[in-house]
């Protein structure tokens with residue numbers, strides 16, 4: 303299950319952040335994904351729940367996944383940004399460049415990234 307290893311990587315990364323900040327607890331983790339990440343958010347949240355089940359600092363924490371918009375890079379004119387969504391449905395993965403109309407575009411794949419971590423940091 304792909305989501306399981308992704309969730310485990312998120313938890314590992316957050317463990318490092320907890321340590322760095324001497325936090326006692328995690329409240330919320332927000333991650334962002336591109337629409338072409340091969341991730342099923344429900345499964346990721348489920349896997350996160352399983353992994354953090356016996357981790358005290360993760361008790362009652364929430365994982366939120368924000369799916370952003372696809373971005374393209376045009377190989378014709380160098381445009382980079384949001385594609386023309388009217389693109390040809392037959393070429394679902396070949397978006398049109400909104401600047402020059404070329405179909406010679408690449409989707410900028412963005413890996414799942416941690417956007418923010420809400421921590422409880424005890425006063426010393």
Ligand SMILES: [Zn+2]
Nearest residue numbers: 376379399402
């Ligand atoms: Zn272009």
